[in-house]
Amino acid sequence: MRSVSITRTSVRFVSDKASRFVPKSGVYPQGFSVGGIHCGIKKDGKSLDLALLRNDFGKDASAAAVFTTNKFKAAPVQVSSKLIKEKKGVGINSIIINSGNANAVTGAQGMKDAEDMILVTDSVLENPVNSTLVMSTGVIGNNLPIDNILSGIPKLALNNLGSTHEHWLTCATAICTTDTFPKLVSKQFELNGHTYTLAGLAKGAGMICPNMATLLGFFVTDAPVTPSALGQILKYSVERSFNSISVDGDTSTNDTIIAIANGAAGGPVIDNNSSTAESFAVVQKEITGFAQQLAQLVVRDGEGATKFINIHVKDALSYKDAKIVASSVANSSLFKTAMFGQDANWGRILCAIGYSKVSTADSIVPTKTSVSFVPTDGSEELKLLINGEPEVVDEERASEILKSEDLDIVIDLGTGGGQSANFWTCDLTHEYVTINGDYRS
């Protein structure tokens, strides 16, 4: 099975991006098994469409999750958010995910299907009841081919789980829809003399909400983190990663990010109280950086994207305002189209700064605002606007910088507040219009 999956992976993801952004190897946390199979949702009869993560460590794991704020919540979002709340983040030992059908706007049958996916997974894995969270992504408005899924779960759980790089890559592939490559990240860090490992995966090829739901992902660690600490860290890190990216600004019915910590690597328990404040800070920093790596892969795979753009806002009055300004620029169709056209159009950046809905009038002062392109090759920055006055831009130099796939735009609000935020986005291209102008056919 494993080699078959991998062959499919290589066949399916032939893009240049796949070869550059899919890891060839990885380090994975102790005590987790993952896998993916084709169970009969995707119409080609072979693409992977069912993924599973299991906590193999003999103790209850800690879990936390963030869900879409969209009023139209898919059945799996409703079911999973209720379950994790009831269990207060304790005893979530597996995640079952299908792709190809979002189980959204599917009425009572949809709710029952989501619940049945949990029931069967728990049963096959010999979990206590309600130990599993469920996620779905794909077309909305159609009921799941639930028989295929329910009969696929034992096949996946009993014969196709493992902890090798290939298993992780297969799992990451099985949650993809229109993604052009699977998104998988892993890394290690040291704390209290222990080595901890983080691994995570995500899907989301361009906020193509809601026909194929937008953004799903999970990450797991073998560090011993309490549910409360994990919840706080997840919220903080998602705010600075998955909630700091934009492909087209839409948020879907199915968005879900789950974190699980099983403590399999040992060491003192990390909680969010004063006695473990130092360890907490380390874990939060590591997880935030990790989540950013994963979220950035989603931007890299933005539909039709040719550019990866980091908007860095600095010296804002607050983190919140810094993020609002960065988000305003990142979501401007005019700015995104100018980046596609490799046009050093500082006016569109300035305009989007100017209409961002910051909290106070002091947050944006035109005469204190500066904007630069910072080349990612380490060469000198190109100043576009200094304290509200436009520079005479060397168009040749600008055009040279804008040819690069990776662009850094630095917006200095000059308020003296010293707060900063990053936001990652991609360009708006002909290909985006082509893909989304006739997505369903």
Add this chain to the structure above:
Amino acid sequence: MRSVSITRTSVRFVSDKASRFVPKSGVYPQGFSVGGIHCGIKKDGKSLDLALLRNDFGKDASAAAVFTTNKFKAAPVQVSSKLIKEKKGVGINSIIINSGNANAVTGAQGMKDAEDMILVTDSVLENPVNSTLVMSTGVIGNNLPIDNILSGIPKLALNNLGSTHEHWLTCATAICTTDTFPKLVSKQFELNGHTYTLAGLAKGAGMICPNMATLLGFFVTDAPVTPSALGQILKYSVERSFNSISVDGDTSTNDTIIAIANGAAGGPVIDNNSSTAESFAVVQKEITGFAQQLAQLVVRDGEGATKFINIHVKDALSYKDAKIVASSVANSSLFKTAMFGQDANWGRILCAIGYSKVSTADSIVPTKTSVSFVPTDGSEELKLLINGEPEVVDEERASEILKSEDLDIVIDLGTGGGQSANFWTCDLTHEYVTINGDYRS
């Protein structure tokens, strides 16, 4: 001069839209003269780029204006908003407008240039000082060719003003930048036994902020309305017209709408107090409908637009929430691209409803939400979603409806609140990306 201008107009605007949306004749309010000339801003050496409106009626007119909320306000916005505030809307007797250069992000020189345009206009028209408002639209970051403008003003004011349809069309043409047709509307209404006339013009080819500033316009009437009443009516009508349209969601450094009422048609003065409440309501209704007509022309001319889409939200808890929902759908890139692709993608509509930032959780209840396409030819509506349940959509019928240039989408929130709002938008097309991907060259 007049015939020369008209020839230019016909040569310049050769689009199919120009022939359909530019009026062949009009009725114009008493006591106003308008005109436009080429003064030397636009580089082709002939396109009209300076426009003027003058109140010829022997009494001070009432004026009101709304300006961009963008933090980066162009010099003319700063100067005009200060002036009209100081004069409390009394004694504004002319408007001078240049196109081709927005006089935005132009420092102290820009402020002086805007002030000089007022000074020279007042002087030539023998107005008291500070009787003129100034607007500019065009490229930002460059200082105005102020000598050309200041020497153009007497030429325009003394030899090129008039009150015929041709003068109005010339004036409307002179404020255009990348517009594919001039936007001019006029109409009459009866009140208290008097016939009053409204005329107005606007520019704004697709929120192409900020290199060419977005949205400029003015409308004038010969009805006798007090400054306070006019201010209230302008705010109400702009909220439901120019602030209820979206081409790409960006708002510019220069957005300005001015209203002037000179009372030349006589009749009892209309104020916003209880004794004239009935007349006030009539004028407000007439001006709002009029402003909507003008604003809709801006959407018709949205960059690259092939569709004109009316989002009608009904049975909301409040007007504000109805507008928030309508605006969320109208600004969704995914929805706009689907309309370009003529794809009956109710999921994207539902998604954008779901993430709209309404004021309370009760404002959007999935199980009460219905969505339909209402054909503009009067044939039967096509229901997509009823009380949150997707209908089986007749794709052939949907595709037939979506072929139409004009699309009406009705979103029934079913809250029992009974409030409604309209929002007008266009589709997102390849042409939009082409135009904005390399606008400056």
